[in-house]
Amino acid sequence: MSRFWSDVVHTLTPYVPGEQPKLENLVKLNTNENPYGPSPKVLEAIRDAAQDTLRLYPDPNADLLRNAIAASQGGHGISPRQVFVGNGSDEVLAVAFQALLKHRRPLLFPDITYSFYPVYCALYGIDYQQVPLDDGFQIRLRDYDRPRGGIIFPNPNAPTGRWLTLEEIEGLLEANPDTPVVIDEAYADFGCASSAGLIQRHPNLLVVHTLSKGRGLAGLRLGYALGDAGLIEAMDRVKNSFNSYPVDRLAMAGAIAAMEDRDYFERTRHAVMASRERLAADLARLGFEVLPSAANFLFVRHPDRDGAGLAAGLRQRSIIVRHFQAPRIDAFLRITIGTDVQCRALVEALEAMLR
Ligand SMILES: *Cc1c(COP(=O)(O)O)cnc(C)c1O
Numbered sequence: 001m002s003r004f005w006s007d008v009v010h011t012l013t014p015y016v017p018g019e020q021p022k023l024e025n026l027v028k029l030n031t032n033e034n035p036y037g038p039s040p041k042v043l044e045a046i047r048d049a050a051q052d053t054l055r056l057y058p059d060p061n062a063d064l065l066r067n068a069i070a071a072s073q074g075g076h077g078i079s080p081r082q083v084f085v086g087n088g089s090d091e092v093l094a095v096a097f098q099a100l101l102k103h104r105r106p107l108l109f110p111d112i113t114y115s116f117y118p119v120y121c122a123l124y125g126i127d128y129q130q131v132p133l134d135d136g137f138q139i140r141l142r143d144y145d146r147p148r149g150g151i152i153f154p155n156p157n158a159p160t161g162r163w164l165t166l167e168e169i170e171g172l173l174e175a176n177p178d179t180p181v182v183i184d185e186a187y188a189d190f191g192c193a194s195s196a197g198l199i200q201r202h203p204n205l206l207v208v209h210t211l212s213k214g215r216g217l218a219g220l221r222l223g224y225a226l227g228d229a230g231l232i233e234a235m236d237r238v239k240n241s242f243n244s245y246p247v248d249r250l251a252m253a254g255a256i257a258a259m260e261d262r263d264y265f266e267r268t269r270h271a272v273m274a275s276r277e278r279l280a281a282d283l284a285r286l287g288f289e290v291l292p293s294a295a296n297f298l299f300v301r302h303p304d305r306d307g308a309g310l311a312a313g314l315r316q317r318s319i320i321v322r323h324f325q326a327p328r329i330d331a332f333l334r335i336t337i338g339t340d341v342q343c344r345a346l347v348e349a350l351e352a353m354l355r
Contacts, residue, residue, distance in 0.1 A: 008123075015119045018322055027319040027345050029336040032187075032297050034216035036271065036339075039264035042217065042257045049253035058252055060244045065252050065259075069224050072259040076197040081229045084236065085255075087246040089186060089210035089223025092235075094120055095242075096152075096206055096225060099234040100180045102126045103149025110139055112329055114158045114184065137291055137299075138162050141172050151176065154184040156192050159324065159334040161293030163192040170195075173202040180231070182206045187295035189214025189269050190276070196226050203228035213296055214269055215258045222247065222255045272296050276337045282347045283335075286354055301331040302354070310353070317349040 018031035066080040086092040097120040101107050109117050111130040121128045127149070134140045137160045144151055151172070156163035164172075173181060181204055188194045188209070196207050206227040212218035225235065239246065247255070258265075280290045280298055288300040301307060307330055311323035322334040335346065 012122060013119065015116045019320065021320065025318065027338065027342045029338050029342065029346060030320045030322045030334075031218070032213055032295075032336045033218050034213060034268065034272065034296065035337070035342065036268040037216040038220075038254070039215075039258060039261040041261045041264070042215075042254045045253040045257035046250050049250050054249055056249075058245050058247060058249045060240075062247045062252060065247065065256055068256045068259040069226075072262070073196050073226070077200065078196065078226060079229075082199060082226055082232060084225040084227070084232045084239070085247055086223050086225075086239065087243075087251075088212065088221040089184070089208050089225075090116060091221075091246060092208055092210075092223040092225050093117075093182075093184065094123075095235045095238045096182055096208065097121070097126060098124050099238040100206065100231060101150040101152065101182065105147050105149035107150045107152065108144055108146070108148045109152045110157065112137065112157075112160065112326075114154050114186075115324075117152060133157075133160070136162075139164060141168060141175075144172070145175065148176075148179055150180045150182070152182040152184065154186055155195070156187045156190075156293065156295045158187065158295070159297070159322065159329070159332075160291055160299050161187075161295040161297060162291055163294040166193040166195060166198075170198060170202075173198060173205055177202075177204060180204050180206065182208060184208045186210050186213055187297075189265075190296045191273055191294035199227050203230060206231050211255055211258055215265060216268065217254065217258060220251050220254050222251050222258075272337050275340055275343055278340070279335070279337060279343045279347070282343070283350070286347070286350055296337045298335050298337070299329075299332050300335060301333070305354070307331045307333055310350075313353045314346070314349055317352075319346055319349055321346075 062085045065085055066083040069083050070078045070080045102124055107126055107128040108131050111132045131143050139153060183195050185194055185207055199205050206225050208225045210223040283290050283300050288302050291299045307323050310333055311321055314321055
Protein backbone atom coordinates (compact mmCIF):
# COMPACT_ATOMS: atom_id res chain seq x y z
CA MET A 1 0.00 0.00 0.00
CA SER A 2 1.11 3.54 -0.62
CA ARG A 3 -0.44 6.92 0.00
CA PHE A 4 -0.23 7.61 -3.74
CA TRP A 5 -2.97 5.14 -4.68
CA SER A 6 -6.11 6.34 -6.42
CA ASP A 7 -9.18 5.73 -4.24
CA VAL A 8 -10.58 2.99 -6.46
CA VAL A 9 -7.46 0.85 -6.02
CA HIS A 10 -8.32 0.28 -2.35
CA THR A 11 -11.65 -1.25 -3.38
CA LEU A 12 -10.33 -3.70 -6.02
CA THR A 13 -10.16 -7.47 -5.53
CA PRO A 14 -8.27 -8.56 -8.64
CA TYR A 15 -8.87 -11.79 -10.53
CA VAL A 16 -6.47 -14.57 -9.53
CA PRO A 17 -5.33 -16.52 -12.60
CA GLY A 18 -4.33 -20.18 -12.35
CA GLU A 19 -0.76 -20.71 -11.31
CA GLN A 20 2.00 -20.68 -13.93
CA PRO A 21 4.70 -22.61 -12.06
CA LYS A 22 8.34 -22.11 -12.98
CA LEU A 23 9.11 -25.81 -12.41
CA GLU A 24 9.57 -28.12 -15.36
CA ASN A 25 8.29 -31.69 -15.70
CA LEU A 26 4.94 -30.90 -14.16
CA VAL A 27 1.79 -32.34 -15.60
CA LYS A 28 0.05 -28.99 -15.91
CA LEU A 29 -3.72 -29.43 -16.08
CA ASN A 30 -4.79 -26.26 -14.26
CA THR A 31 -5.38 -23.44 -16.77
CA ASN A 32 -7.06 -25.05 -19.79
CA GLU A 33 -4.16 -24.56 -22.15
CA ASN A 34 -4.15 -26.71 -25.28
CA PRO A 35 -1.68 -29.63 -25.05
CA TYR A 36 -1.01 -29.57 -28.79
CA GLY A 37 0.04 -25.93 -29.09
CA PRO A 38 -0.27 -23.82 -32.21
CA SER A 39 -0.07 -24.94 -35.81
CA PRO A 40 3.49 -25.01 -37.24
CA LYS A 41 2.23 -22.48 -39.80
CA VAL A 42 1.61 -20.04 -36.95
CA LEU A 43 5.20 -20.33 -35.76
CA GLU A 44 6.44 -19.84 -39.31
CA ALA A 45 4.30 -16.72 -39.76
CA ILE A 46 5.56 -15.24 -36.48
CA ARG A 47 9.18 -15.94 -37.48
CA ASP A 48 8.57 -14.25 -40.83
CA ALA A 49 7.08 -11.22 -39.06
CA ALA A 50 10.07 -10.86 -36.71
CA GLN A 51 11.77 -8.25 -38.83
CA ASP A 52 12.93 -4.67 -39.01
CA THR A 53 9.28 -3.67 -39.62
CA LEU A 54 8.78 -4.09 -35.86
CA ARG A 55 9.98 -0.47 -35.62
CA LEU A 56 6.65 0.50 -37.20
CA TYR A 57 3.35 0.52 -35.34
CA PRO A 58 0.95 -2.24 -36.31
CA ASP A 59 -2.30 -1.52 -38.17
CA PRO A 60 -4.51 0.02 -35.43
CA ASN A 61 -7.62 -1.47 -37.07
CA ALA A 62 -6.05 -4.91 -37.62
CA ASP A 63 -7.85 -5.08 -40.97
CA LEU A 64 -6.10 -8.20 -42.31
CA LEU A 65 -6.84 -10.07 -39.11
CA ARG A 66 -10.48 -8.94 -39.05
CA ASN A 67 -10.79 -10.16 -42.64
CA ALA A 68 -9.27 -13.54 -41.74
CA ILE A 69 -11.56 -13.94 -38.74
CA ALA A 70 -14.67 -12.98 -40.75
CA ALA A 71 -13.69 -15.45 -43.49
CA SER A 72 -13.12 -18.26 -40.96
CA GLN A 73 -16.70 -18.18 -39.64
CA GLY A 74 -18.09 -20.61 -42.20
CA GLY A 75 -21.26 -19.72 -44.03
CA HIS A 76 -22.46 -17.04 -41.65
CA GLY A 77 -21.64 -14.17 -44.03
CA ILE A 78 -19.87 -12.20 -41.31
CA SER A 79 -18.25 -8.98 -42.47
CA PRO A 80 -15.04 -7.48 -41.02
CA ARG A 81 -17.18 -4.63 -39.65
CA GLN A 82 -18.79 -7.20 -37.36
CA VAL A 83 -15.42 -8.20 -35.86
CA PHE A 84 -13.51 -6.68 -32.94
CA VAL A 85 -10.03 -7.90 -31.95
CA GLY A 86 -8.07 -7.45 -28.76
CA ASN A 87 -5.15 -8.55 -26.63
CA GLY A 88 -6.72 -11.77 -25.40
CA SER A 89 -10.44 -12.24 -24.90
CA ASP A 90 -10.07 -10.96 -21.34
CA GLU A 91 -9.33 -7.57 -22.87
CA VAL A 92 -12.19 -7.98 -25.36
CA LEU A 93 -14.50 -8.74 -22.43
CA ALA A 94 -13.21 -5.72 -20.50
CA VAL A 95 -14.03 -3.50 -23.47
CA ALA A 96 -17.49 -5.09 -23.79
CA PHE A 97 -18.23 -4.52 -20.09
CA GLN A 98 -17.37 -0.83 -20.50
CA ALA A 99 -18.93 -0.29 -23.90
CA LEU A 100 -22.11 -2.40 -23.67
CA LEU A 101 -22.88 -3.71 -20.18
CA LYS A 102 -22.95 -0.67 -17.89
CA HIS A 103 -26.59 0.36 -17.46
CA ARG A 104 -29.01 1.57 -14.82
CA ARG A 105 -30.31 -1.95 -14.23
CA PRO A 106 -27.99 -4.75 -13.05
CA LEU A 107 -25.93 -7.01 -15.27
CA LEU A 108 -26.92 -10.67 -14.76
CA PHE A 109 -24.54 -13.63 -14.77
CA PRO A 110 -24.47 -17.06 -13.05
CA ASP A 111 -23.33 -17.47 -9.43
CA ILE A 112 -20.84 -20.07 -10.62
CA THR A 113 -19.03 -18.78 -13.68
CA TYR A 114 -15.88 -17.09 -14.93
CA SER A 115 -14.67 -15.18 -11.90
CA PHE A 116 -13.37 -12.29 -13.98
CA TYR A 117 -16.92 -10.95 -14.48
CA PRO A 118 -17.41 -9.50 -10.97
CA VAL A 119 -13.88 -8.11 -11.15
CA TYR A 120 -14.71 -6.06 -14.26
CA CYS A 121 -17.94 -4.92 -12.62
CA ALA A 122 -16.00 -3.59 -9.64
CA LEU A 123 -13.43 -1.89 -11.86
CA TYR A 124 -16.02 -0.18 -14.05
CA GLY A 125 -18.67 0.44 -11.37
CA ILE A 126 -21.26 -1.88 -12.93
CA ASP A 127 -24.16 -3.06 -10.76
CA TYR A 128 -24.65 -6.84 -11.06
CA GLN A 129 -26.67 -9.79 -9.75
CA GLN A 130 -25.59 -13.41 -9.72
CA VAL A 131 -28.25 -15.89 -10.80
CA PRO A 132 -27.84 -19.33 -9.18
CA LEU A 133 -27.19 -22.36 -11.36
CA ASP A 134 -29.68 -25.17 -10.73
CA ASP A 135 -28.79 -28.21 -8.58
CA GLY A 136 -27.25 -29.92 -11.60
CA PHE A 137 -24.97 -26.86 -12.10
CA GLN A 138 -26.81 -25.85 -15.24
CA ILE A 139 -27.90 -22.36 -16.31
CA ARG A 140 -31.70 -22.01 -16.04
CA LEU A 141 -32.63 -19.33 -18.54
CA ARG A 142 -36.07 -18.58 -17.14
CA ASP A 143 -34.33 -17.25 -14.00
CA TYR A 144 -32.93 -14.42 -16.16
CA ASP A 145 -36.42 -13.04 -16.62
CA ARG A 146 -35.99 -10.22 -14.10
CA PRO A 147 -34.97 -6.57 -14.34
CA ARG A 148 -31.65 -6.47 -16.15
CA GLY A 149 -29.30 -4.11 -17.96
CA GLY A 150 -27.44 -6.95 -19.67
CA ILE A 151 -26.71 -10.68 -19.56
CA ILE A 152 -23.35 -12.45 -19.85
CA PHE A 153 -22.27 -16.06 -19.42
CA PRO A 154 -19.79 -18.44 -21.01
CA ASN A 155 -21.13 -21.21 -23.25
CA PRO A 156 -19.95 -23.81 -22.34
CA ASN A 157 -19.95 -22.38 -18.83
CA ALA A 158 -16.72 -22.25 -16.83
CA PRO A 159 -15.75 -23.97 -14.63
CA THR A 160 -18.61 -26.46 -15.03
CA GLY A 161 -18.23 -27.34 -18.74
CA ARG A 162 -22.03 -27.57 -19.10
CA TRP A 163 -23.57 -25.91 -22.13
CA LEU A 164 -26.78 -24.61 -23.64
CA THR A 165 -27.99 -25.51 -27.13
CA LEU A 166 -28.25 -23.05 -29.98
CA GLU A 167 -32.05 -23.25 -29.68
CA GLU A 168 -31.86 -22.25 -26.02
CA ILE A 169 -29.55 -19.31 -26.82
CA GLU A 170 -31.87 -18.19 -29.59
CA GLY A 171 -34.82 -18.42 -27.19
CA LEU A 172 -32.96 -16.17 -24.76
CA LEU A 173 -32.27 -13.63 -27.51
CA GLU A 174 -35.88 -13.64 -28.64
CA ALA A 175 -37.06 -13.08 -25.07
CA ASN A 176 -34.56 -10.21 -24.60
CA PRO A 177 -34.54 -8.09 -27.76
CA ASP A 178 -33.84 -4.93 -25.72
CA THR A 179 -31.01 -6.34 -23.58
CA PRO A 180 -27.38 -6.70 -24.65
CA VAL A 181 -26.42 -10.38 -24.37
CA VAL A 182 -22.75 -11.44 -24.37
CA ILE A 183 -21.94 -15.12 -24.91
CA ASP A 184 -18.34 -15.89 -23.96
CA GLU A 185 -17.45 -18.83 -26.20
CA ALA A 186 -13.91 -19.41 -24.93
CA TYR A 187 -14.58 -23.18 -25.04
CA ALA A 188 -17.05 -23.47 -27.92
CA ASP A 189 -14.34 -25.06 -30.09
CA PHE A 190 -14.72 -28.30 -28.11
CA GLY A 191 -18.17 -29.49 -29.00
CA CYS A 192 -20.97 -27.01 -28.40
CA ALA A 193 -22.51 -25.06 -31.25
CA SER A 194 -21.32 -21.47 -31.64
CA SER A 195 -23.95 -18.75 -31.68
CA ALA A 196 -21.85 -16.68 -34.12
CA GLY A 197 -24.43 -17.17 -36.89
CA LEU A 198 -27.13 -15.56 -34.74
CA ILE A 199 -25.51 -12.10 -34.83
CA GLN A 200 -27.10 -11.43 -38.23
CA ARG A 201 -30.60 -11.71 -36.77
CA HIS A 202 -29.93 -10.39 -33.26
CA PRO A 203 -28.31 -6.94 -33.07
CA ASN A 204 -28.13 -7.29 -29.26
CA LEU A 205 -25.82 -10.34 -29.37
CA LEU A 206 -22.06 -10.20 -28.89
CA VAL A 207 -20.12 -13.48 -29.20
CA VAL A 208 -16.60 -13.55 -27.73
CA HIS A 209 -13.92 -16.03 -28.84
CA THR A 210 -10.30 -16.62 -27.93
CA LEU A 211 -7.33 -18.22 -29.68
CA SER A 212 -6.00 -19.30 -26.26
CA LYS A 213 -7.87 -22.58 -25.94
CA GLY A 214 -8.97 -24.06 -29.27
CA ARG A 215 -6.01 -22.70 -31.22
CA GLY A 216 -3.35 -23.36 -28.62
CA LEU A 217 -2.20 -19.74 -28.42
CA ALA A 218 -2.66 -18.66 -24.80
CA GLY A 219 0.81 -17.09 -24.92
CA LEU A 220 0.07 -14.92 -27.96
CA ARG A 221 -2.88 -13.06 -26.36
CA LEU A 222 -5.53 -12.83 -29.04
CA GLY A 223 -9.27 -12.70 -28.64
CA TYR A 224 -12.11 -11.40 -30.75
CA ALA A 225 -15.79 -10.54 -30.67
CA LEU A 226 -18.49 -10.91 -33.31
CA GLY A 227 -21.58 -8.74 -33.32
CA ASP A 228 -23.72 -6.20 -35.09
CA ALA A 229 -21.65 -3.34 -36.53
CA GLY A 230 -23.31 -1.01 -34.01
CA LEU A 231 -21.95 -3.03 -31.08
CA ILE A 232 -18.51 -3.24 -32.67
CA GLU A 233 -18.49 0.54 -33.17
CA ALA A 234 -19.09 1.03 -29.43
CA MET A 235 -16.21 -1.30 -28.65
CA ASP A 236 -13.90 0.45 -31.13
CA ARG A 237 -14.73 3.77 -29.47
CA VAL A 238 -13.70 2.41 -26.06
CA LYS A 239 -10.61 0.70 -27.46
CA ASN A 240 -9.49 3.85 -29.26
CA SER A 241 -9.89 5.77 -26.01
CA PHE A 242 -7.57 3.36 -24.24
CA ASN A 243 -5.00 1.67 -26.51
CA SER A 244 -4.86 2.15 -30.27
CA TYR A 245 -2.61 -0.89 -30.83
CA PRO A 246 -3.68 -3.81 -28.65
CA VAL A 247 -2.65 -6.38 -31.29
CA ASP A 248 1.04 -6.28 -32.13
CA ARG A 249 2.62 -7.28 -35.45
CA LEU A 250 3.70 -10.74 -34.29
CA ALA A 251 0.30 -11.54 -32.79
CA MET A 252 -1.41 -10.30 -35.96
CA ALA A 253 0.72 -12.55 -38.19
CA GLY A 254 0.33 -15.58 -35.92
CA ALA A 255 -3.40 -15.13 -35.47
CA ILE A 256 -4.05 -14.82 -39.21
CA ALA A 257 -2.13 -18.06 -39.83
CA ALA A 258 -4.05 -19.76 -37.00
CA MET A 259 -7.43 -18.80 -38.46
CA GLU A 260 -6.33 -20.00 -41.91
CA ASP A 261 -5.01 -23.42 -40.85
CA ARG A 262 -8.38 -25.11 -40.60
CA ASP A 263 -6.98 -28.66 -40.89
CA TYR A 264 -4.73 -28.33 -37.89
CA PHE A 265 -7.53 -26.77 -35.86
CA GLU A 266 -9.96 -29.56 -36.70
CA ARG A 267 -7.44 -32.32 -36.00
CA THR A 268 -6.30 -31.00 -32.63
CA ARG A 269 -9.72 -30.05 -31.29
CA HIS A 270 -11.06 -33.50 -32.14
CA ALA A 271 -8.08 -35.10 -30.43
CA VAL A 272 -8.87 -33.10 -27.28
CA MET A 273 -12.54 -34.09 -27.42
CA ALA A 274 -11.68 -37.79 -27.83
CA SER A 275 -9.27 -37.62 -24.86
CA ARG A 276 -11.98 -35.90 -22.83
CA GLU A 277 -14.39 -38.77 -23.38
CA ARG A 278 -11.74 -41.36 -22.41
CA LEU A 279 -10.75 -39.41 -19.31
CA ALA A 280 -14.39 -38.96 -18.28
CA ALA A 281 -14.90 -42.74 -18.47
CA ASP A 282 -11.71 -43.42 -16.48
CA LEU A 283 -12.69 -40.96 -13.75
CA ALA A 284 -16.22 -42.36 -13.54
CA ARG A 285 -14.67 -45.80 -13.09
CA LEU A 286 -12.74 -44.38 -10.09
CA GLY A 287 -16.00 -43.27 -8.53
CA PHE A 288 -15.97 -39.60 -9.55
CA GLU A 289 -19.09 -37.70 -10.47
CA VAL A 290 -18.20 -36.13 -13.82
CA LEU A 291 -20.35 -33.24 -15.06
CA PRO A 292 -21.14 -33.36 -18.78
CA SER A 293 -18.56 -31.17 -20.55
CA ALA A 294 -18.31 -29.58 -23.98
CA ALA A 295 -15.07 -27.84 -22.98
CA ASN A 296 -11.39 -28.83 -22.82
CA PHE A 297 -11.72 -29.61 -19.13
CA LEU A 298 -13.77 -31.78 -16.79
CA PHE A 299 -15.40 -30.67 -13.56
CA VAL A 300 -15.45 -33.62 -11.17
CA ARG A 301 -15.96 -34.52 -7.53
CA HIS A 302 -15.49 -37.66 -5.48
CA PRO A 303 -18.19 -38.64 -2.98
CA ASP A 304 -15.65 -39.57 -0.27
CA ARG A 305 -12.80 -37.09 -0.78
CA ASP A 306 -12.59 -33.36 -0.48
CA GLY A 307 -11.42 -31.29 -3.41
CA ALA A 308 -8.63 -29.42 -1.64
CA GLY A 309 -7.14 -32.70 -0.37
CA LEU A 310 -7.23 -34.30 -3.79
CA ALA A 311 -5.62 -31.25 -5.40
CA ALA A 312 -2.87 -31.25 -2.75
CA GLY A 313 -2.24 -34.98 -3.20
CA LEU A 314 -1.95 -34.56 -6.97
CA ARG A 315 0.45 -31.67 -6.52
CA GLN A 316 2.74 -33.90 -4.41
CA ARG A 317 2.78 -36.16 -7.45
CA SER A 318 3.72 -33.21 -9.71
CA ILE A 319 0.27 -32.91 -11.26
CA ILE A 320 -1.55 -29.63 -10.94
CA VAL A 321 -5.28 -29.15 -11.41
CA ARG A 322 -7.54 -26.24 -10.43
CA HIS A 323 -9.46 -26.20 -7.17
CA PHE A 324 -11.79 -23.31 -6.28
CA GLN A 325 -12.27 -22.56 -2.60
CA ALA A 326 -15.75 -21.22 -3.28
CA PRO A 327 -19.28 -21.97 -2.04
CA ARG A 328 -21.06 -24.89 -3.76
CA ILE A 329 -18.01 -26.01 -5.74
CA ASP A 330 -15.25 -26.59 -3.19
CA ALA A 331 -15.63 -30.38 -3.54
CA PHE A 332 -14.81 -30.16 -7.27
CA LEU A 333 -11.62 -30.29 -9.28
CA ARG A 334 -11.37 -28.67 -12.68
CA ILE A 335 -9.08 -30.80 -14.78
CA THR A 336 -7.75 -29.61 -18.14
CA ILE A 337 -7.67 -32.22 -20.89
CA GLY A 338 -4.00 -32.92 -21.60
CA THR A 339 -2.36 -35.37 -23.96
CA ASP A 340 -3.35 -39.00 -23.44
CA VAL A 341 0.00 -39.53 -21.68
CA GLN A 342 -0.81 -36.71 -19.24
CA CYS A 343 -4.35 -38.00 -18.70
CA ARG A 344 -2.97 -41.46 -17.96
CA ALA A 345 -0.53 -40.01 -15.39
CA LEU A 346 -3.46 -38.24 -13.73
CA VAL A 347 -5.61 -41.38 -13.60
CA GLU A 348 -2.73 -43.46 -12.19
CA ALA A 349 -2.04 -40.87 -9.50
CA LEU A 350 -5.71 -40.73 -8.50
CA GLU A 351 -5.88 -44.52 -8.48
CA ALA A 352 -2.94 -44.63 -6.05
CA MET A 353 -4.44 -41.91 -3.86
CA LEU A 354 -7.87 -43.55 -3.67
CA ARG A 355 -6.52 -47.02 -2.91
C1 LIG B 1 -9.79 -18.60 -20.78
C2 LIG B 1 -11.04 -17.81 -20.73
C3 LIG B 1 -11.10 -16.51 -21.22
C4 LIG B 1 -9.88 -15.71 -21.54
O1 LIG B 1 -9.12 -16.07 -22.53
P1 LIG B 1 -7.92 -15.18 -23.05
O2 LIG B 1 -8.25 -14.96 -24.46
O3 LIG B 1 -6.72 -16.02 -22.83
O4 LIG B 1 -7.87 -13.88 -22.27
C5 LIG B 1 -12.32 -15.87 -21.28
N1 LIG B 1 -13.43 -16.44 -20.80
C6 LIG B 1 -13.41 -17.66 -20.26
C7 LIG B 1 -14.67 -18.24 -19.75
C8 LIG B 1 -12.21 -18.37 -20.20
O5 LIG B 1 -12.18 -19.56 -19.61
